[in-house]
Amino acid sequence: xxxxTDKSAEPAMVxxxxxxxxxxxxxxxxRLLGMVGALVLIWIGFHLAGIWRTGxxxxxxxxxxxxxxxxxxxxxxxxxxxxxxxVMRHIDLSVGSLLGVIxxxxxxxQVYVLGPWLGVGHPAIWILTVLIGLGAGALLxxxxxxxxxxxxxxxxxxxxxxxxVWRGAAWAVIRGETVAPMDERFELLGGGPFYASIGATASWxxxxxxxxxxxxxxxxxxxxxxxxxxxxxxxxxxxxxxxVGCLLTLGTVWLVNxxxxxxxxxxxxxxxxxxxxxxxxxxxxxxxxxxxxIAAAAGIIMTFVAVRTRFGxxxxxxxxxxxxxxxxGINTKRITLLMFSIMGVLAAVSACISxxxxxxxxxxxxxxxxxxVIAATVIGGTSLAGGVGTIYGAILGALVMQxxxxxxxxxxxxxxxxxxxxxxxxxxxxxLDQLYRRRTN
Amino acid sequence: MSTxxxxxxxxxxxxxxxxxxxxxEMRDISIAFGGIKAVDHASLELYEGEVVALLGHNGAGKSTxxxxxxxxxxxxxxxxxxxxxxxxxxxxxDAKRYGIETIYQTLALADNVDAAANLFLGRELRTKxxxxxxxxxxxxxxxxxxxxxPNFRRFKEPVKKLSGGQRQSVAIARAIHFNANILIMDEPxxxxxxxxxxxxxxxxxxxxxxxxxxxxxxxxIHDVFDLADRVAxxxxxRIVGTARVGDVTxxxxxxxxxxxxxxxxxxxxxxALAS
Numbered sequence: 001x002x003x004x005t006d007k008s009a010e011p012a013m014v015x016x017x018x019x020x021x022x023x024x025x026x027x028x029x030x031r032l033l034g035m036v037g038a039l040v041l042i043w044i045g046f047h048l049a050g051i052w053r054t055g056x057x058x059x060x061x062x063x064x065x066x067x068x069x070x071x072x073x074x075x076x077x078x079x080x081x082x083x084x085x086x087v088m089r090h091i092d093l094s095v096g097s098l099l100g101v102i103x104x105x106x107x108x109x110q111v112y113v114l115g116p117w118l119g120v121g122h123p124a125i126w127i128l129t130v131l132i133g134l135g136a137g138a139l140l141x142x143x144x145x146x147x148x149x150x151x152x153x154x155x156x157x158x159x160x161x162x163x164x165v166w167r168g169a170a171w172a173v174i175r176g177e178t179v180a181p182m183d184e185r186f187e188l189l190g191g192g193p194f195y196a197s198i199g200a201t202a203s204w205x206x207x208x209x210x211x212x213x214x215x216x217x218x219x220x221x222x223x224x225x226x227x228x229x230x231x232x233x234x235x236x237x238x239x240x241x242x243x244v245g246c247l248l249t250l251g252t253v254w255l256v257n258x259x260x261x262x263x264x265x266x267x268x269x270x271x272x273x274x275x276x277x278x279x280x281x282x283x284x285x286x287x288x289x290x291x292x293x294i295a296a297a298a299g300i301i302m303t304f305v306a307v308r309t310r311f312g313x314x315x316x317x318x319x320x321x322x323x324x325x326x327x328x329g330i331n332t333k334r335i336t337l338l339m340f341s342i343m344g345v346l347a348a349v350s351a352c353i354s355x356x357x358x359x360x361x362x363x364x365x366x367x368x369x370x371x372x373v374i375a376a377t378v379i380g381g382t383s384l385a386g387g388v389g390t391i392y393g394a395i396l397g398a399l400v401m402q403x404x405x406x407x408x409x410x411x412x413x414x415x416x417x418x419x420x421x422x423x424x425x426x427x428x429x430x431x432l433d434q435l436y437r438r439r440t441n
Numbered sequence: 442m443s444t445x446x447x448x449x450x451x452x453x454x455x456x457x458x459x460x461x462x463x464x465x466e467m468r469d470i471s472i473a474f475g476g477i478k479a480v481d482h483a484s485l486e487l488y489e490g491e492v493v494a495l496l497g498h499n500g501a502g503k504s505t506x507x508x509x510x511x512x513x514x515x516x517x518x519x520x521x522x523x524x525x526x527x528x529x530x531x532x533x534x535d536a537k538r539y540g541i542e543t544i545y546q547t548l549a550l551a552d553n554v555d556a557a558a559n560l561f562l563g564r565e566l567r568t569k570x571x572x573x574x575x576x577x578x579x580x581x582x583x584x585x586x587x588x589x590x591p592n593f594r595r596f597k598e599p600v601k602k603l604s605g606g607q608r609q610s611v612a613i614a615r616a617i618h619f620n621a622n623i624l625i626m627d628e629p630x631x632x633x634x635x636x637x638x639x640x641x642x643x644x645x646x647x648x649x650x651x652x653x654x655x656x657x658x659x660x661x662i663h664d665v666f667d668l669a670d671r672v673a674x675x676x677x678x679r680i681v682g683t684a685r686v687g688d689v690t691x692x693x694x695x696x697x698x699x700x701x702x703x704x705x706x707x708x709x710x711x712x713a714l715a716s
Contacts, residue, residue, distance in 0.1 A: 228580040308572040310565050313554070317562055320553035320599075327513055327549045328563035329534035387553035 025237040046407030062258035070191040072402040073291035074350040079394035080302035081346040087319040089386035090155035094162030098347040099366030100170040107179035107361025126186035133348040141344020145337035170363035180360035190357025191289035203287035207253035211246040257285040319387035464654040470519035481678040487654040494669035502678040511543040512536035540622035548612040552601035557582040605632040679712025
């Protein structure tokens, strides 16, 4: 602290508590801490409730948390785009239906077109399928964006229409059938089969790479601020952030590596790969599931777009003051069109995850997802008034929503009560957020 | 179609040009909103190193006329010349390309982002990888804000948390940082205290010395009379008259604003009361 170079400190702030000093030095967002705290409380609460109800808590088991992450992936991917849409003072009610129609397009393509054409099991099928899905998402999203930006129809109406139209279209493409099964490689995107994860070694390598990136990012940020003689964070705060970031990363790796293949599957796997089975059974860790990695990649890429690119800067500026953005010479219409197109692509990514996980495409896929996505985004601190919101917050919001659902499922709640609880939590979370904002302003 | 303006010369150019070429000339500009003629055949010039005060009641069409020059509105009629060349100004980007910078009455700041993000909004500095160079932008912001408002420290906060004067200095910093030739200030002191108003006045004279042409828009004659070289008065969307500050009294200008009566020292415009 001796090197406390924060010149922006004002004299009035001298008498702050140690915790406040900690927050200011680390520049951590108190709302982020609050959400992490809430998530931890929810997890512990469900774990204890499990112990009380059934005698053994399973919520905090590696298996449950691994599944929880997989279950969150699809919604989490879409929240990363929904944040930016809502920040821009728009809304997208159509993402669930987009997911549905794109899933059946991809299902139709691989079962009725690509399969017969290339031969079932051809290694290019999954790539072509994903490309078709992403292309369809980009086009449909851009179409929404065009109607909103250039035809001037409110996004609420365009995407409400889209919600209905694309759900109908999903039915029309496959006449209400369920298309199954999916291509074997495509199926891995959903994390459904037990081998749809990258294993222990790759997970550790990935974790170490992420740690290195965290350390390098902190160092280069500090160096560039030093170059311009800007106020710096105290060294202890930088170290603290680096250590916490690395511990969280490695802890997650340890968690996903602590969930082993079920014995039967492990034996099958061993037989198929000619691995001798040791005494006491084979312990094969899962590692990170592929959909979880996809969601993490979406989160990282979209965070990069939001904070490091002009496009992201413009999204926030438009949300803060659309007129000012226009007067600053920003082409707000093009940005709007592009953002809705990106939202369509993200819905397509989620369509891959969802249909691969189900190993089937049906026209009901993604129903009500728009509500979960918007709820997660709002729980994650995005203001519906626009201008404010973070992608990591929204992903945490998605994790909170999914934790509630899974936790209540483990406690054998009826789905009716689950819905009631989840809806109430949404309202409660926003109320808490309002209280917080009123206090801090 | 000649792009220069030797063809016809308006009475105001004859009276005020002194052989100079106008930095900016707006000729015969009209714009209507739903049948209401907000600006009605208005012509106005600005010369190098000159401060022109554009006066008039609220709703007289001052801001609208100036927003046509800054690209915020598209005119229905008329032409704009910059340095004698016919200019195409269809949006704010075009105007900035011609070196026209504007400080809007509303300040036009994105409240949710910080000072540097506002200063460079639409013109962000980028690293060699094409990403935002936030550090370089903050450095430039610290430099320009250091000149305008040396006490300013709150570079990391969204501008909505700043005081009125601080927000104003961010808006001014944005306008002067990019080497403007023509500066439009729409009610620049409306939200400021006396000391800050004096700062803006000093800055105006400083910029004028650098050869920048300045349009100063106000509904209050006392704010601008001492700063301006010329005054132009608008009423009901039309120019009442244009005059050198030395050729008219404050009372006469008030008469122009309130009654639309053009005094003998001024060149009458289409909005002058027929006497």
